[in-house]
Amino acid sequence: MFIDPKFKIALKCKECGKFKVFDIDLFKEKLGSFHCDCKNNILNYGIKGANIILEADCVFCNKKHRLKFKVRDIIEKPLKIINCPFTDFEIIFAGKNNSVDDIISKYESDMIELLKLLGFDIQVNLRRF
Template sequence: MLIREACCAAFYCQRCGQIHVHEIPYFSDARKTVLRCDTCGHEQAVLERLNGGRISVELDCVVCGENNRFVFSLKRLHSVQLEKIYCRKDHFELGYIGCRKKIEELLSFNQAEFEALHPSDGKNFIEKQRVLLGVLNRVDEMASTGCISCSCGHSDISAELHGHYIVLSCANCGSCYTLRAEKASDLAHIGRYIELLVPGMAGDR
């Protein structure tokens, strides 16, 4: 028998939110392999062969900006059925690692696989994660092009994830703005410009 892959992995693209199955090679000439999103080409993960039959997997988390590095033994990877990979800092789910069949079942919305991994979120998890990443990236892009500001005159705005909501808050006056990031329509409803309103400045007069 020829072992071609140690296992497979599927990571949510931190740019476009899509998820695709990639092989993690058992034998490889190159020490470093970059996995890219099949949809947008964004660099998703960097795999590096280490001594002693181990491999490191580096993944960025768009929620906290942290780069996560996981080290696995290839032997163990070969026997993994299906496991969640999440950001160490904020537990944001980054993807899955395991055998191809199990991952493909999960991605084709197999209910049993979902319930095992996501007892409360179930079948909609992948779609929700895709929307969440889409909204996060949209907010990030808007912030960097000056399209998010506060009516107090400042544009030093931070974003925080609370479940399926993204809360924007002004570093100067503390005003907040909540964006829902759960359904595809939430992404479509974001305008070109977001203005945080200081309570009492508008409306009350």
């Protein structure tokens, strides 16, 4: 059985509000730090044994969360959703390329529809990096 060591991780920047998507290769990178285009450091990660440890800024509670989960949760499932421990809102999406892209697109389109229902007249030009 072939196990793909590559996956995507996505989260929203608490400074500029945009979703940022990062590619991670479990065989190449044991430690990493990712920044948004606005220069905010939004994600640090490390791989220790069979675990991935994430430190991420939360857009909902405005705290930095340190989260730990099994590598197998990423490589065996198409999508892992990680919630804020205080608000229980979904803050990080990790998994296979298409699964992460699909859920980010759904969240963005749901937000547009909500804003329209609330009466906002918006011109939408969402762009992920």
